[in-house]
Amino acid sequence: MATITSAGAGSGIDLESVISASVAAKKTQLQQPITTKKTNTQITLTGVGQLKSAISTFNTTLAKLSTAGAFNKRAINITQDSDDPILKISSNTDASNGQYNVTVNKLATTSKVEGTFASSTSSLITEDGTLTITAGDGNEFTVDVKKGDTLQQIRKRINNASDNFGLTANIVNTSDGKAKLVIDSGVTGAGNDLKISGSTTELKMFEADTSSATPVTGSSMSRTQQSTNAEIDVDGNILTSDTNTFKDKVQGLDITVLRVSDKDSDGNLKSNKVDITTDKSAIKTLVQEFVSAYNTLIDKSTELGKRNTIVGGESQDDGGALAGDSMPRSIRTLMANTVMEPNSEMTGINSIFQLGIKMDNDGKLSVDTDKFDDALDDNYEQVVALFSGENGVAGKLQTSLKEYTKTGGLISQRQDQLNSDLRDLSSREATAADQLEKYEANLRAQYGSLDTLLAQMQSSASYLSLLSTS
Numbered sequence: 001m002a003t004i005t006s007a008g009a010g011s012g013i014d015l016e017s018v019i020s021a022s023v024a025a026k027k028t029q030l031q032q033p034i035t036t037k038k039t040n041t042q043i044t045l046t047g048v049g050q051l052k053s054a055i056s057t058f059n060t061t062l063a064k065l066s067t068a069g070a071f072n073k074r075a076i077n078i079t080q081d082s083d084d085p086i087l088k089i090s091s092n093t094d095a096s097n098g099q100y101n102v103t104v105n106k107l108a109t110t111s112k113v114e115g116t117f118a119s120s121t122s123s124l125i126t127e128d129g130t131l132t133i134t135a136g137d138g139n140e141f142t143v144d145v146k147k148g149d150t151l152q153q154i155r156k157r158i159n160n161a162s163d164n165f166g167l168t169a170n171i172v173n174t175s176d177g178k179a180k181l182v183i184d185s186g187v188t189g190a191g192n193d194l195k196i197s198g199s200t201t202e203l204k205m206f207e208a209d210t211s212s213a214t215p216v217t218g219s220s221m222s223r224t225q226q227s228t229n230a231e232i233d234v235d236g237n238i239l240t241s242d243t244n245t246f247k248d249k250v251q252g253l254d255i256t257v258l259r260v261s262d263k264d265s266d267g268n269l270k271s272n273k274v275d276i277t278t279d280k281s282a283i284k285t286l287v288q289e290f291v292s293a294y295n296t297l298i299d300k301s302t303e304l305g306k307r308n309t310i311v312g313g314e315s316q317d318d319g320g321a322l323a324g325d326s327m328p329r330s331i332r333t334l335m336a337n338t339v340m341e342p343n344s345e346m347t348g349i350n351s352i353f354q355l356g357i358k359m360d361n362d363g364k365l366s367v368d369t370d371k372f373d374d375a376l377d378d379n380y381e382q383v384v385a386l387f388s389g390e391n392g393v394a395g396k397l398q399t400s401l402k403e404y405t406k407t408g409g410l411i412s413q414r415q416d417q418l419n420s421d422l423r424d425l426s427s428r429e430a431t432a433a434d435q436l437e438k439y440e441a442n443l444r445a446q447y448g449s450l451d452t453l454l455a456q457m458q459s460s461a462s463y464l465s466l467l468s469t470s
Contacts, residue, residue, distance in 0.1 A: 023440050030432040038425040045418040047304050047321025051328060052411045054300040055401050061293040065286060066395035069093025071384040073282035074252075079273040086272055087232075087257050095252025097278060101235055101271040104261045108188035108230035108244045111135065111210035113196070115220035120151040120171050120179035129200035133158070135185040135227070136192030139165040145203060151179055154206075158183070167194075183208075185227065189242025192227040230257055233271070280376050287387065288367060290394060291357070294335065295364045301328035302362070327414070331404065336363055338397050345391055349375070349382040352393055 064070060074091040086104055117124070128147050131154075134140040141163040145154060151171060158169040166186035171179050185194040193211040198204055208221040215222040229240040232255065239249045246255040253276075261269040305328030308319035322328050336359070342350040349355070356371030375383055387393055404410045 019440070019443050022443055023436065026439050027436055030436055031429065034425055034429050034432060038422065038429065041418055041421050041425065043321050044325070045415065045422070047325070048327070048411060048414050048418065050321065051301060051304055051331070052405055052415075054297050055331070055405050055411075058293050058297045059398055059401055059405065061289060062394045062398035062401075065290055066388060066390065066392060066398055068389060070394075071283055071286060071388045073279035073286070075277045075279035075282075077275040077277070085258055086261055087255055089256070089274060090254045091276065092248075092252055092254070094248075095276060098276050100250065100274040100276075101233075102255070102274050103233040103269050103271040104257045104259065105231040105233060105238075105269060106228065107257060107260060108242060109225055109228045110188050111185045111192065111194040111223070111227040112183065112225040113194060113208040113210060113221045114180055114182040114224050115205070115222065116174070117151050117179050117181060117220065120173065123148050123150055124154070124205075125149040125202060127200060127202065129198060129203045131158070131199075131203060131206055132197050133167060134195045135165065135167065135187040136189070139185075139187055139192070141165065141167075151181060155181065181206075181221070182224075183221075185210075187227060188230075188244070189227055190229045190240075192242070194227070196221065232257060278376070278380060280373065283376060283383070284367075284369065284372065287357075287372065290387065291365045291367055294339075298332060298335065298363050301331050304328050327410075331401075332363055334400055335397065338400055339365070339393055341396075343386060343391065346382060346385060349379050349386070352386050355383060355386065 069092070072093045072095065074095045074097070076089050076091060078085070078087065078089065080086050087102060125145055125147055129145050131143040131145060132140065133143065141161050143154075143157050143161050145157065149157070155169045155171055158164070158167070167183065168186060169181065169183045171181055173179055183194065183196070185192065187194075194208060195210070196206055196208045198207055204216070204218040205220045207216040207219040208223065209216060210223045210226050213223055213226075229242050230244050230246070231238060231240050232246060233239075234250060239246055241247075241249065244257050246253075246257070248254065261272065264270050304320040304322040305325060306318075306320040307323045308317055320328075339352060339357075339359070344350070353359070355375040356368035358366045358368060360366070385392060389395055390399075402409070406412075
């Protein structure tokens with residue numbers, strides 16, 4: 001039976017409006033509660049996701065602050081010409097305060113050889129061969145030299161070798177029209193002497209051994225520089241390095257030498273004073289970073305958990321995505337309890353609130369910089385211990401909040417439940433749609449029959465009217 005889509009066409013009565021009103025009422029009854037709940041669940045799911053993101057951002061800051069040595073910041077002052085520095089120094093977590101007199105005696109050098117040839121473009125090679133090039137242990141590569149190669153082609157083969165360890169070959173065209181081949185090993189340090197050997201008699205012209213000042217017999221190459229160590233004097237102690245960086249030779253410091261120290265009027269090398277002190281400014285910046293990140297999470301959780309404002313008995317719908325939800329409140333409580341809990345492993349100063357940290361009525365932190373400066377001056381080790389490490393405030397907060405953000409944690413469980421609810425609501429929504437469709441079809445069938453009956457009655461009445469008047 002065909003579905004009637006224009007009820008009342010036969011009788012002239014507006015049955016379509018009746019059906020539409022009935023379907024709308026049924027839709028409100030069946031679907032509106034599901035739609036409202038689905039919308040609210042989606043809003044909650046979005047809010048939970050925002051809260052998780054905010055906690056993860058805070059945890060990134062906490063991870064940096066809780067690492068060992070995060071607060072071991074050192075200010076390094078070197079007495080030297082800033083426009084032409086002699087050395088630069090960086091510190092690591094093992095550094096401690098102190099003063100040193102540092103003199104740069106020698107820089108580390110690479111080994112170099114050079115040789116003069118009649119031309120860079122004329123063929124030098126009459127048969128194929130190889131050059132084997134080394135510079136100390138572990139630095140070696142082989143270059144294939146082809147018949148007809150010129151000096152320029154040999155240079156390219158050396159520089160472009162896939163296993164070249166950093167050696168460079170260059171050609172200098174001299175004023176007398178000749179070409180000078182200059183090879184730099186690129187490897188510093190005593191014992192890393194450049195050695196070149198050829199596989200044919202003809203390739204003897206490129207052979208070299210910078211461990212000796214005497215050129216190899218039959219070679220055009222001679223030593224111009226031998227590889228050496230860098231050498232510095234630190235408070236009378238001679239230190240050497242095969243590079244121009246002295247890594248941890250003075251514990252906690254990496255010293256990079258840039259040039260040899262200046263000389264005094266007597267021709268002696270002058271020392272440079274190095275002063276290592278606690279970098280209070282850097283530590284204050286870290287603490288302020290912690291406070292700012294803490295307050296940002298407090299603000300976000302407060303915003304998400306804000307309830308709707310009621311004006312004149314009516315909700316203003318200005319609440320957060322998690323209005324009335326316990327999770328934002330639980331997180332704020334956890335954070336406050338963690339920062340307020342005294343460190344049981346410390347005596348004397350055992351709370352960050354003794355360092356000039358304050359908490360207002362909204363649970364947000366601030367720093368009294370004067371009081372914090374005094375704490376740094378008087379109790380540096382306690383300040384560091386209170387903030388950093390696994391048992392510091394940052395570490396404890398990170399551990400606690402990970403219970404929310406970790407895989408399978410409290411937030412993941414909540415998201416799984418909300419997604420399950422959404423799937424159930426979508427299923428119920430589809431069922432309601434089917435019910436509504438059947439309801440409308442049933443109404444149209446009923447009103448279609450009524451319309452047919454009314455049309456027949458109207459037709460009969462019209463016929464009888466005609467009979468009575470004839």
